[in-house]
Amino acid sequence: MGKIDEMKTSTRVLMGPGPSEVHPRVLRAMATPLIGHLDPEFLGVMDDIKAMTQETLQTKNPLTFVVSAPGSAGMETCLVNLLEPGDEAVICIHGVFGNRMAEIAERCGAKVIKVEAEWGTPIKIEDVERALKNRSPKVLAIVHAETSTGVLQPLEEISRLTKAAGALFVVDAVTSYCGAELKVDEWGIDALYSGTQKCLSAPPGLSPVTFSQAAIDVLESRKTKVQSWFLDLTLVKNYWAGAKRAYHHTAPVSAMYAMREALRIVLEEGLADRFKRHQRNYELLRDGLENMGIKYLVEEKYRLPMLNAVRIPEGVDDTDVRKRLLEKYNIEIGGGLGPFAGKVWRIGLMGESSDANHVNMLLAALKDVM
Amino acid sequence: MGKIDEMKTSTRVLMGPGPSEVHPRVLRAMATPLIGHLDPEFLGVMDDIKAMTQETLQTKNPLTFVVSAPGSAGMETCLVNLLEPGDEAVICIHGVFGNRMAEIAERCGAKVIKVEAEWGTPIKIEDVERALKNRSPKVLAIVHAETSTGVLQPLEEISRLTKAAGALFVVDAVTSYCGAELKVDEWGIDALYSGTQKCLSAPPGLSPVTFSQAAIDVLESRKTKVQSWFLDLTLVKNYWAGAKRAYHHTAPVSAMYAMREALRIVLEEGLADRFKRHQRNYELLRDGLENMGIKYLVEEKYRLPMLNAVRIPEGVDDTDVRKRLLEKYNIEIGGGLGPFAGKVWRIGLMGESSDANHVNMLLAALKDVM
CATH class of the missing domain: 3.40.640.10 (Type I PLP-dependent aspartate aminotransferase-like (Major domain))
Structure with a gap:
């Protein structure tokens, strides 16, 4: 076995279905x-x-x-x-x-x-x-x-x-x-x-x-x-x-x-404020995605604020977009599981990752790579 | 629930059956x-x-x-x-x-x-x-x-x-x-x-x-x-x-x-050297314990170098000694399990904890608290 070097990882923006970012x-x-x-x-x-x-x-x-x-x-x-x-x-x-x-x-x-x-x-x-x-x-x-x-x-x-x-x-x-x-x-x-x-x-x-x-x-x-x-x-x-x-x-x-x-x-943030933050950042993301013509999978009243499942637009290649988001912008979003593979993206806004700057970064990067 | 403060732990010397110290x-x-x-x-x-x-x-x-x-x-x-x-x-x-x-x-x-x-x-x-x-x-x-x-x-x-x-x-x-x-x-x-x-x-x-x-x-x-x-x-x-x-x-x-x-x-240390170090520190501990009249449970040729099970001397209180080792010297050793509870101590010399300074500290502290 060759020598294994010090670990070198990229600084990722974690917006997939978990793990989320850690304070x-x-x-x-x-x-x-x-x-x-x-x-x-x-x-x-x-x-x-x-x-x-x-x-x-x-x-x-x-x-x-x-x-x-x-x-x-x-x-x-x-x-x-x-x-x-x-x-x-x-x-x-x-x-x-x-x-x-x-x-x-x-x-x-x-x-x-x-x-x-x-x-x-x-x-x-x-x-x-x-x-x-x-x-x-x-x-x-x-x-x-x-x-x-x-x-x-x-x-x-x-x-x-x-x-x-x-x-x-x-x-x-x-x-x-x-x-x-x-x-x-x-x-x-x-x-x-x-x-x-x-x-x-x-x-x-x-x-x-x-x-x-x-x-x-x-x-x-x-x-x-x-x-x-x-x-x-x-x-x-x-x-x-x-x-x-x-x-x-x-x-x-x-x-x-x-x-x-x-x-x-x-507990320092408080549960109620934390839930509001998750809702607020979901709304920011939703408005941005809808402006780009990207549609949610789920009817609005049943949507999770922390896990946004959206339909991949016609003609857009799932793997290619996620790969470019990761390689060019260091942003991770999730692909679809099971029957949704290739059809759905899962965008996580969880905990520390539920943040307006994250949403803005992702929207700008998505516009570029799509 | 009252406010829970920042975590404050003592700096322990880990010489029990695991976890061992971490580099x-x-x-x-x-x-x-x-x-x-x-x-x-x-x-x-x-x-x-x-x-x-x-x-x-x-x-x-x-x-x-x-x-x-x-x-x-x-x-x-x-x-x-x-x-x-x-x-x-x-x-x-x-x-x-x-x-x-x-x-x-x-x-x-x-x-x-x-x-x-x-x-x-x-x-x-x-x-x-x-x-x-x-x-x-x-x-x-x-x-x-x-x-x-x-x-x-x-x-x-x-x-x-x-x-x-x-x-x-x-x-x-x-x-x-x-x-x-x-x-x-x-x-x-x-x-x-x-x-x-x-x-x-x-x-x-x-x-x-x-x-x-x-x-x-x-x-x-x-x-x-x-x-x-x-x-x-x-x-x-x-x-x-x-x-x-x-x-x-x-x-x-x-x-x-x-x-x-x-x-x-x-792998930087090398397996052979690492095994030798574990053996060497076991021998140092063994000699010190034997000088104090403390006897091993196991016949020498079947002893683990990294886990030293020794009989608690007659008249010595298990819990009291381990408590004083922990409180006065911040040293953790292990008690006996099952039928050995109260009769045996388990002293770990594992990985980073297999160290001559650790052995010397423990021997000195044991002499004091026993």
């Missing part, structure tokens, strides 16, 4: 020399993260913690802990991440009932009603902010229907967390996972998760062991919340330092 | 502003990590990669991908981590045959022979460096027996990797996982893994899906090695920056 304070916190994962000072760091995660999720759930792996592992955590072989799970699918939930639920041995909507539209209430009729599934799972389509899914009515059917309400909030209203307790969410690399603007690699008491009751009355040892909350919870803070696995100390600082920045 | 170059690399996980420059970072992981593991396995989660997830990756319900798995247990492998194998639905040794001693060849007699298990799994006991397990003869029985040889090298000889190809290892926070001296949170062609053949001829979607190598391998580098999950970009730099430091 220098977060990078600096992450570079703090390490302490042990069982050091009383580190347990204090965990307590701080837990308290700030509760506040940002608007929940009082005592079982609020961070999975030591990215959002997909958070998704798997929620499903493997709540589902046992033979359980019924209603999974709502309006994009890639709903499909992923169904895939994981099937691997748990659950009987999956799919409620689908056309990609780019939200799940319809009446379709949920129909799926729940004469059924009492263990869970209903749905994506709040579909990163593959840019759809913001209204949750409150579906939560009510789910409760009425006696099921647990499981929500994917990977992309909405810290960028749009998300009220875990008020909306009756029983299990929720997110990621750090979207509107929280910390590096990727961690997944905040919260479980309601109803979800804990289901967890504690399981007949079978959780199929994943690493994600087994009957074990993990003793490290996060146990009286003895028992060792389970070695926590990613540096990533937790970063998350702590990112949460502080969110 | 300032690694911290600095980790603090590099992020690029996207599908950016061509990031795919280059992954390629560099793969090449250096192959070199440090002494393997040419094309399927050498990094799990986006700590060592326990690496353990689970190896077992869930190779085992299917009903398979026989011989699991060697001489400490906590062998037990954990058995626990995971059972959650895969495997029929587990345990080969046990007294904690503090290695697995005996004749016990392995007996377990394999008239059996053809799918895998035999064993811990190379038992972090809970300080035992270095000889592997070559057991590898030969495993191959003769037609099984795959699975090895936990979490603590030995980059600190003691570990020859994946020469020793016939089929699947191996490690961690970043021990002798590699990168922050915790990632798990390097390698699979031989024989292991890939078993993976590719599975009858059932891998029970974990997040750890499913039939999917993950396309992100690490596929022609198209397909998106699977968002990789922990900053942690990978850190790992890349830590690997460069290992």
Whole structure:
């Protein structure tokens, strides 16, 4: 093997579907020399993260913690802990991440009932009603902010229907967390996972998760062991919340330092102001794109402010434009996933990346390269 | 919730069972502003990590990669991908981590045959022979460096027996990797996982893994899906090695920056010199401890140089000594796990923490607080 040199990366403007840009304070916190994962000072760091995660999720759930792996592992955590072989799970699918939930639920041995909507539209209430009729599934799972389509899914009515059917309400909030209203307790969410690399603007690699008491009751009355040892909350919870803070696995100390600082920045700005900023920069981008004749995929009232899915104009080459944006302007935007590959761009305005200067830079660069 | 202040941690001397100390170059690399996980420059970072992981593991396995989660997830990756319900798995247990492998194998639905040794001693060849007699298990799994006991397990003869029985040889090298000889190809290892926070001296949170062609053949001829979607190598391998580098999950970009730099430091020192340094500092510690009348748990020829398990002297209070080491001297050492709690200390000399000054500081501090 030849000698591998010092790492040299370009200074990118991150406007894809995540990771978003990270504040220098977060990078600096992450570079703090390490302490042990069982050091009383580190347990204090965990307590701080837990308290700030509760506040940002608007929940009082005592079982609020961070999975030591990215959002997909958070998704798997929620499903493997709540589902046992033979359980019924209603999974709502309006994009890639709903499909992923169904895939994981099937691997748990659950009987999956799919409620689908056309990609780019939200799940319809009446379709949920129909799926729940004469059924009492263990869970209903749905994506709040579909990163593959840019759809913001209204949750409150579906939560009510789910409760009425006696099921647990499981929500994917990977992309909405810290960028749009998300009220875990008020909306009756029983299990929720997110990621750090979207509107929280910390590096990727961690997944905040919260479980309601109803979800804990289901967890504690399981007949079978959780199929994943690493994600087994009957074990993990003793490290996060146990009286003895028992060792389970070695926590990613540096990533937790970063998350702590990112949460502080969110709370300094305030959730309400942060959501307004995300909305304002979305509007700036929308107006600019529409002036260029670029159309959104999603009807205005269901659009995510932090993830703008737009149709690639006729005759414009997807790969070529994204390559030139990256090479000439150092700007990253995202391509389409699955059936949207080559047809849709996904422009992220998440956390630190939700910024008027970013929007203006991108609009000018797009005009040039298109 | 009250306002949460800037993080203030003490400057610890990390001499426990991991995390070990991290070189300032690694911290600095980790603090590099992020690029996207599908950016061509990031795919280059992954390629560099793969090449250096192959070199440090002494393997040419094309399927050498990094799990986006700590060592326990690496353990689970190896077992869930190779085992299917009903398979026989011989699991060697001489400490906590062998037990954990058995626990995971059972959650895969495997029929587990345990080969046990007294904690503090290695697995005996004749016990392995007996377990394999008239059996053809799918895998035999064993811990190379038992972090809970300080035992270095000889592997070559057991590898030969495993191959003769037609099984795959699975090895936990979490603590030995980059600190003691570990020859994946020469020793016939089929699947191996490690961690970043021990002798590699990168922050915790990632798990390097390698699979031989024989292991890939078993993976590719599975009858059932891998029970974990997040750890499913039939999917993950396309992100690490596929022609198209397909998106699977968002990789922990900053942690990978850190790992890349830590690997460069290992190769600059050279594996042989690094192993000698670990041995030399172990000997310095051993002589100092023996002068104080402190005895090792493990017979000399099976001792790990990077993880020194010693018996707590009669009449000495475990918690009190460790608390005073931490509070007065900022030195962390590890307590005992399981049956060794309160009876054993685990002193880590891993990676950057394997240093003569560290040894001298610890010996002086121990004399004071004991």
